[in-house]
Amino acid sequence: MPPPARKRPPKWRQIADEIAQQIAEGIYAPDDRLPSVQALVDQGKGATATVHRAYQALETEGLVRTTQGSGTTVLGPDNSPNTLTGAARLERLRRTGRPLAPQETYVNSRSVLRSCADPQIADLLGIDLYDEIVVRSRTFVRGDKPTVLALNFIHSRALGALPELLQEGPTEKFRHDLYADRTGRAIVAGPEQSTARLASHNELAEFGIDVPADVPVPVLILRTVYSDDDGPLEVWEDILRPGMWHGGRS
Numbered sequence: 001m002p003p004p005a006r007k008r009p010p011k012w013r014q015i016a017d018e019i020a021q022q023i024a025e026g027i028y029a030p031d032d033r034l035p036s037v038q039a040l041v042d043q044g045k046g047a048t049a050t051v052h053r054a055y056q057a058l059e060t061e062g063l064v065r066t067t068q069g070s071g072t073t074v075l076g077p078d079n080s081p082n083t084l085t086g087a088a089r090l091e092r093l094r095r096t097g098r099p100l101a102p103q104e105t106y107v108n109s110r111s112v113l114r115s116c117a118d119p120q121i122a123d124l125l126g127i128d129l130y131d132e133i134v135v136r137s138r139t140f141v142r143g144d145k146p147t148v149l150a151l152n153f154i155h156s157r158a159l160g161a162l163p164e165l166l167q168e169g170p171t172e173k174f175r176h177d178l179y180a181d182r183t184g185r186a187i188v189a190g191p192e193q194s195t196a197r198l199a200s201h202n203e204l205a206e207f208g209i210d211v212p213a214d215v216p217v218p219v220l221i222l223r224t225v226y227s228d229d230d231g232p233l234e235v236w237e238d239i240l241r242p243g244m245w246h247g248g249r250s
Contacts, residue, residue: 015054031077
């Protein structure tokens, strides 16, 4: 049976993709100001809330910056945000085919099958505590500074369609698309949630930060749950380098 036809993206995503393509083609260069939200509304692009959401998506993906009183300007490689969330990385990958930003790489890619000892993750995946899950991780680096520890907690039922999850490194095609191709079930993102907590010693070591054991170091955690028709399938967790905030600089 052929996979189901992909749904047309929502209007805000179409507007964002159109502007992103114009930026890629040089129609809008770094430091250029984009048309105002109202200007696009007047052109018939969409309702105010729709255009505003498109601009929010472009900012989340590190393409533009909106400043009150100054409008929305295009960012270049030298002034783009230091970090993007997993959801924003996925949007950029699907739009551009590029998983990494300029001057960015990743290290310490791992994939293991282990029991889930975190009650929050178990609850989000709808499993019993200590059930087995796949944990994939990598650390993103800009220049010589680790910026994000990215963790994927994946329900073990995904292994039936994606046995390659246990292999380190990227799959031949983004795994959500492979999963949809093989099962006919699309994976949908839930809302991104943010929280803060103290970094563990292992996380500080991953970021190359050396502080005394009794010094508390807060980190920002950004979390998104991805589900298919059968329920939660993955929890994406981005641990931002201490001192960094979503889309900002350390």
